[in-house]
Amino acid sequence: MIKIKLLFACSLLFFLSCNPATEKNTGGTAIVAGKSKITGRIITPDGQNKDSITVTITVQHPISGENVRHQVLADQSGKFSLDFDMETETSLFGLYTSVNHHKVLYVKSINNDSTQINIAYDSDLSIKNAAVTPAMNQYDMRQSMEVLNKMIEYRPERPDLVYPRLYDKSTDEFLDKARSTVSKRLAQFVDHDELFSKEFKGFIAKDFRLFLYTGQVFDYEAEMKRNYRNATQDRVGKPEIQMIDRSYFRFLKDFDLNDPQYLHTFTFAEFQNLILQNEVLGLPVIGESDIPSWLASVKAILADLVGFDDGPYYDILAANAYGRQLNEQVEPLTEKQKEHITQYWKDGEIAKILFRKNQQVIELDKVKSPVVVNDVSTVTEDKVMETIVSKYKDKVVFIDLWATWCAPCLEAIKQFRVTKGYFRDKDVVFVYLTNGSSPRKLWEEKINGIGSEHYYLTNAQWEYMMDHFGFEGIPSYLLYNTEGVLINKFTAFPGNEVVKEMIDVQLR
Secondary structure, eight states, X not given: OHHHHHHHHOEEEOOOOBOSSOBOOSSSSOEEEEEEEEEEEEEOGGGTTTTOOEEEEEEEEXXXXXXXXXXXXXXXXXXXXXXXXXXXXXXXXXXXXXXEEEEEEEEEEXXXXXXXXXXXXXXXXXXXXXXXXXXXXXXXHHHHHXXXXXXXXXXXXXXXXXXXXXXXXXXXXXXHHHHHHHHHHHHHHXXXXXXXXXXXXXXXXXXXXXXHIIIIISSHHHHHHHHHHHHHOOSSOOOOOOOOOGGGGGGGGGGOTTOGGGGGSXXXXXXXXHHHHOTTTTOOOOTTOOHHHHHHHHHHHHHXXXXXXXXXXXXXXXXXXXXXXXXXXXXXXXXXXXXXXXXXXXXXXXXXXXXXXXXXXXXXXXXXXXXXXXOOTTSOGGGHHXXXXXXXXXXXXXXXXXXXXXXXXXXXXXXXHHHHHHTTTSSEEEEEEEOTXXXXXXXXXXXXXXXXXXXXXXHHHHHHHHHHHTOOSSSEEEEEOTTSOEXXXXXXXXXXXXXXXXXXXXXX
């Protein structure tokens, strides 16, 4: 699951911070609401996969606060071309192909310019050569993701190793353990690797720190419950977890978040979302507040924790706050919000980026179905699916098993938005199932951006469903025809066109 998450998220970028009056160059590259293009050719031995090679790139948008994935099909000669939005003058994005989706490259793009890349695979489907223009350090381009994966997946092979017991220790001891883990992994995998450029060593160090903290430190209660289960092997008992307050987040001071290099990392968007939605921190929703007032409230909470009360970080956080509304809820900006954005950023690039994103959301909102929340909590486990499917008589039913914490699930839902709109006036219903592992408040927020039919199953119902259909992970899917007969079941999103064809066949 970690590798999938990285493939969805990976990209690096250069960043320029700004304030409401002027935009200052702090990282060598300006914030620009621009576009770029990538062209190239995929070369495989003996023309393998010649007619069906897909190129996937993931571009980070640090201002609107999301990782945007694009896919393009290469032609029969292996050539491809793709235009995409950028939010910085110069950026690095992640690229992989369907020939070998485990091999991810970092490729440079320049605003209003074109990047050319030719990738040749050997008989083992490993990358034999990757020629890119403008040129960049080949080791940086080809090994950054490999090293990040190694650091994330590393488990020491020591027979005397005892799983650390942290659930009944102080939060200081837990945070010290997190800091120590970052330092040790960097020392082992990055610090002494002389082939990486100094710049990329900085990227990797910050990216790994963000990844570890977003996955293990932010949600203290959930992490301590995992620690209890792993340390004691007790799957039934529940530890007594100490309550945390805002002071717990003093670890944020270690990050120096005004450092623009953090915006070069692919985990930053998720990190920002966690800060904005964390219930303990309790940052206000930006809503229709004017930006200076909102920032004053935010600084009153964050300044002591992050170690500063001024700087570019706060403007980016404000932009990301609007981005949560646009990305999570697929809800266009109100007239009052647009007025506040214009007053604060004038006609600057941040305002242009937010308004460009807003226009895209307006188009998506036109095809989004209303949210319908259904309750089957009193239905016995073995009757849940029968109850759900029977509600949509004479319709094709496409069921998505997902969770708010599942990055591949969320990415698939986002990718499928436009294609789902194609079926709006057809006899198809889209149903989304989750359970208590998705925090109810966060689930209620996210489904506003998804639309369609939703069910919040009990844990017993969810476990029965996963076992009954033989699913070992999510996202997983079920497709029923108009007669309520199960036609297909599968795990992992296969792509828009594949799903569209599955449904179309049932409508014919």
